[in-house]
Amino acid sequence: MPMTMTQKILADHAGLDSVAPGDLIEAKLDYVMGNDVTTPPAIKVFEKLGVKEVFDKDRVLMIQDHFTPNKDIKSAELNKTMRCFAREHEIKHYYELGRREMGIEHVILPDNGIVLPGDLVIGADSHTCTYGALGSFSTGVGSTDLACAMARGVTWFKVPDAIKVNLTGTFDKYVTGKDLILNIIGKIGVDGALYKSLEFGGEGIKALSMDQRLTVCNMAIECGAKNGIFPVDNYTLKYISKTNPERFIKSDYKVYAADEDAEYSQVIDIDLSEIPLTVALPHLPSNTRKASDCKDLKIDQVVIGSCTNGRLEDIGAAATIFKGLKVHKDVRCIVIPGSQRVYRQALEMGWLEILDDAGCVISTPTCGPCLGGHMGVLAKGERCVSTTNRNFVGRMGDVESEVILSGVPVAAASAILGRVGTPDEL
């Protein structure tokens, strides 16, 4: 039976020749990841199960990013729980703040060369679906699933069917992968891909750099998808040749491709040249509009960063727009490089200097404001343009605050204009 990319990865990891949508399988996991919010409850479950050791200390990853640097005593305790466990179990991929490998989980797992094509990864964070950009299968789970996976290195899956997203053409200036994924979510709704894979393809994928593909897959969850996935091409290979040269040279990864006659429950054709600069208005990521139709919306804050848009290319795009310009007098603009490596590279490129000159705040890597944790919580009545992934009620602070989602160029232009705007207005 013909299979999609996702189905092939799942079948292989379950030791099966083929799988079909709806099959329940138990699959071997390459990596199991948790963060400072989801790992501590998983540790409690792990200990309750009476298991002595994790299945593989090099394949269980513990990343502190949500409320770090610790925002209060309780979050310090969460981190302490994770840190103590990581030390006791000699977890290889646990990083202290400030170390070059450290950062937001979904920025560093690809960037540090941990996840490679063909891997099967679960993480106790809904945006774990990010790594599909590399041609791997990854999806989010909760803390109990994380605990059981930490113990056994396997978990069960229901094999999903898929929506094929067929891309053609290239983007207009300033339009990015973020605009693409917001448009897809706007088109099919926040539950449009519920339980399904979003499988991207078509010659248009060449218009998307690896950083942009990571952004696209990152938000697959926002239309309910189990995972998002891109085929492996020269961009992918070039990317992993830099992130993990050792394994790249040994071809220590696996490239899966969908069968040509694989079945999809839906095919969506998108001409990238028709995608406009896009925003998602409160309070759903599917509430999309052309950015140019929202110019009367005044703003109080801009956030540029997160697991969605905190990569090197994103910081570079922000610097390009801010160069020689200033953040509007009534706006705070918070820029958060997604990892210590991104921070350092942006520093070396001179981008942080440009952002500092423009009047931006530059933060240490953290999820912080995206989920209303810290580093930019909103007061009642405040409005923020943010390159993050969710604009639910109360997401970034008070229940009467508002988040407007956008890509980096719109966010940066809006910070300068003091309202929703586009770079061509500058």
Added chain:
Amino acid sequence: MKVSGRVFKYGDNIDTDVIIPARYLTSADPEHLKEHCMEDIDKSFVERVKPGDIMVAGKNFGCGSSREHAPVAIKASGISLVIASDFARIFYRNAINVGLPILECAEAFEKINEGDEIEADFDTGVITDKTTGECFSSKAFPEFIKNIMASGGLVGYTESELKD
């Protein structure tokens, strides 16, 4: 196994940020979480909810974050069952894992009103609105899911399976 209670009714796309806002995720203690359950969408929920009450909602219930704190908060608040047109997949999995009963039934969402007294039978999947007298059918739990629920979640179930 049957549960019965009064209905708290909500709409479509009830996300995990309104079920339990991230600002309360610095502790995973159910007693702490239940104090803030539904706070950003229904401030008086915590004061009004009584043990056994039932939540009824529209499509894509529990969308958003993977936080298991969300079904834990609902369960700790005393809610005995969530009925929704459908559930976001991570929430669905988490609810079963923490032993929060859930049923999918779009018709129940359309016809059951806030405040109705309803009853649900997990063995048959039949939902009865005792206030209006209407009955709805949803898919009954398979045996192993019933056992997970009876054990209070996946951990209790795994422990009991390990003992056997």
